[in-house]
Amino acid sequence: MxxxxxxxxxxxxxxxxxxxxxxxxxxxxxxxxxxxxxxxxxxxxxxxxxxxxxxxxxxxxxxxxxxxxxxxxxxxxxxxxxxxxxxxxxxxxxxxxxxxxxxxxxxxxxxxxxxxxxxxxxxxxxxxxxLETLLLSIYNYDCAVASAASRMTAMAGERPCIEMGSRRTNEYAAVAAARAAYIAGFASTSNLEAGHRYGIPTTGTAAHSFTLLHDSEEEAFKAQLKTLGRGTTLLVDTYDIEEAVRTGVRLSKGRLGAIRLDSGDLAEQAADVRKLLDSLGATQTRIVVTSDLDEFQIAALRGAPVDGFGVGTSLVTGSGAPTCxxxxxxxxxxxxxxxxxxxxxxxxxxxxxxxxxxxxxxxxxxxxxxxxxxxxxxxxxxxxxxxxxxxxxxxxxxxxxxxxxxxxxxxxxxxxxxxxxxxxxxxxxxxxxxxxxxxxxxxxxxxxxxxxxxxxx
CATH class of the missing domain: 3.20.140.10 (nicotinate phosphoribosyltransferase)
Known part of the structure; x- marks a missing residue:
């Protein structure tokens, strides 16, 4: 239900x-x-x-x-x-x-x-x-999210955007936000109710807590790869990014689907990680970035070797304009x-x-x-x-x-x-x-x- x-x-x-x-x-x-x-x-x-x-x-x-x-x-x-x-x-x-x-x-x-x-x-x-209040409550929120999402996808170009703002709004608004974002070009959502109700593709892998749960980052990566396959996305900034990337590539034998960066200078880190991945032969491994992104940061990352963007807080709050x-x-x-x-x-x-x-x-x-x-x-x-x-x-x-x-x-x-x-x-x-x-x-x-x-x- x-x-x-x-x-x-x-x-x-x-x-x-x-x-x-x-x-x-x-x-x-x-x-x-x-x-x-x-x-x-x-x-x-x-x-x-x-x-x-x-x-x-x-x-x-x-x-x-x-x-x-x-x-x-x-x-x-x-x-x-x-x-x-x-x-x-x-x-x-x-x-x-x-x-x-x-x-x-x-x-x-x-x-x-x-x-x-x-x-x-x-x-x-x-x-x-x-019907006044009912219609205004729906339109004011959904259009605010869609308007912000459109600016984000316009800046992302052909690179996919993932809606992941469920934890930054109430549980009902999260579903509406995922729907509005999808209309405006977002490729997928982290919200399962939105996937169930509206048929929006859902995606998700692991958070930092999953890595911290294990005795080592390598053990965490092994468990994720064994469960989700080599096409999964590994979160690599829990400890040391370079070491995490090397570990992920080694465990996947160079066929890792993607890595995710969630902190720091994303443009600089993405450039360094791209060079590292290519040097290790993982030329097909994608780089996904998250960390409080908005349309301005996505625009600033257009020249960086980034393959996808995960957006949460800014999206579900209308990127500074939560109502129209x-x-x-x-x-x-x-x-x-x-x-x-x-x-x-x-x-x-x-x-x-x-x-x-x-x-x-x-x-x-x-x-x-x-x-x-x-x-x-x-x-x-x-x-x-x-x-x-x-x-x-x-x-x-x-x-x-x-x-x-x-x-x-x-x-x-x-x-x-x-x-x-x-x-x-x-x-x-x-x-x-x-x-x-x-x-x-x-x-x-x-x-x-x-x-x-x-x-x-």
């Missing part, structure tokens, strides 16, 4: 993975008879984390699972009644709750920019409002409860927390060479396609049914393709503006003021 599932194997109810005020708003809206007005909510970011040039979408599949598991059973309703979070009228409605509206969104692996409408949720106010700052705002609502009521744009005017009213449509604009040049957002109507643009919003749920499920491999391939379309400046590690400008067009297709320009990094 997974930590994330009920004993039956199904995803456990997600109904209480929300904030108190989501339900009190619905309770009051029932009282004011506005709860069932058709409404449009939008999930977006006003800015990217400081210095970032693009963000990466992840969490769509997890969000679908979470929405479908958003159900209120008798135990949950009794708890909410006892705490006076809800009253009997709301309890009656929640007992039958099932999202029946429509959701559009950017697919997993796509990139986003300030003002990009990552999710458009349309339904009654009540059914869409109470996404918000979920009402951008349009019906003038009344009538089915044919006019849909009115609504927006916040708060200082530094503005929103843009109206249903959004989005496309990626490309130049004649197929290079992305702008994020174009239409307000109230789709922006005109100039011939080679790509629509970004795809159906996620239609009348409450999930329609966007896809293998992780598809999201992974999409990200590689989408990232390659960005201007080369997008992959710079120095601080800079978003790689693409966000252009807002009114319902007639004319450019309009973009409040997100004022809060760009």
């Amino acid at each position: 997974s930590l994330l599932t009920s004993p039956s194997g199904a995803l456990a109810s997600t109904a209480l993975l929300t904030d108190h005020y989501e339900l009190t708003m619905v309770r009051a809206a029932l009282r004011s008879q506005t709860a069932f007005r058709r409404s449009v909510f939008e999930l977006f970011a006003r800015r990217l984390p400081e210095g970032r040039r693009y963000g990466v979408v992840a969490g769509v599949g997890r969000a679908l699972d979470a929405i479908q598991a958003f159900r209120f059973d008798e135990v949950t309703l009794n708890y909410l009644l006892e705490q006076n979070v809800i009253d009997t009228d709301l309890a009656d409605w929640l007992s039958r709750y099932k999202f029946k509206g429509n959701i559009w969104g950017y697919p997993e692996g796509e990139v986003y920019f300030p003002g990009s409408p990552l999710l458009i949720v349309e339904g009654t106010f009540a059914e869409a409002c109470i 700052g996404f918000v979920y705002k009402l951008v349009a609502r019906a003038s009344s409860d009538k089915k044919d009521a006019e849909l009115l744009p609504v927006a916040k005017k708060s200082i530094d927390k503005v929103s843009v009213g109206g249903r959004k449509y989005a496309l990626r604009r490309f130049d004649a060479k197929g290079r992305a040049e702008a994020e174009v957002i239409g307000i109230g109507a789709p922006p005109a396609d100039d011939g080679n643009d790509r629509p970004l919003l795809v159906p996620i749920m239609v009348k409450g049914k999930a329609v966007a499920r896809e293998p992780l491999a598809a999201a992974r391939e999409r990200h590689q393709r989408v990232r390659s379309e960005l201007p080369l400046s997008a992959l710079k590690m120095s601080k800079g503006e978003p790689a693409l400008p966000t252009v807002l067009l009114d319902h007639e297709g004319a450019p309009t003021d973009n409040p997100y320009e004022a809060v760009r990094s």
Whole structure:
């Protein structure tokens, strides 16, 4: 049984993975008879984390699972009644709750920019409002990890990155982090639940404690080689690196799979170890480095003879940006409860927390060479396609049914393709503006003021 599932194997109810005020708003809206007005909510970011040039979408599949598991059973309703979070009228409605509206969104692996409408949720106010916290918690974390992972894999190039951050976050976030990292190009994970749940390749050999357990490093290496074969990876910096490398090569008869360096000056050590391995005839033995790596250190190691990178803490904490700052705002609502009521744009005017009213449509604009040049957002109507643009919003749920499920491999391939379309400046590690400008067009297709320009990094 997974930590994330009920004993039956199904995803456990997600109904209480929300904030108190989501339900009190619905309770009051029932009282004011506005709860069932058709409404449009939008999930977006006003800015990217400081210095970032693009963000990466992840969490769509997890969000679908979470929405479908958003159900209120008798135990949950009794708890909410006892705490006076809800009253009997709301309890009656929640007992039958099932999202029946429509959701559009950017697919997993796509990139986003300030003002990009990552999710458009349309339904009654009540059914869409109470999904706010659930959706934000998934998107804010998964996209943060995927965005960091993308920068890391871009710097690693063809060399594989291994996700190994389970011990640096909580047990549930560890699984989500592995999934998000895989979408953004990581080759494998150390987390077995992520492997079981999502089919991500898993990897792992031994820690320093395994070497320390034995009377000598040679005994530890013998046991590991006998158990896992010559293709295994030996951790060689417990005592003396040179001696450990010589021992590993001798015991494997020159056919050792890889060695791992986990401390010190990794660039210098990798160069020394590569020379040593080659001199010993172990020319095919790979060098994997770990030790609190991030995208900047990976970039610095691009010229070193390193064959793979293991990343933990920095990855699962978003490399300094553990949340994307996404918000979920009402951008349009019906003038009344009538089915044919006019849909009115609504927006916040708060200082530094503005929103843009109206249903959004989005496309990626490309130049004649197929290079992305702008994020174009239409307000109230789709922006005109100039011939080679790509629509970004795809159906996620239609009348409450999930329609966007896809293998992780598809999201992974999409990200590689989408990232390659960005201007080369997008992959710079120095601080800079978003790689693409966000252009807002009114319902007639004319450019309009973009409040997100004022809060760009």
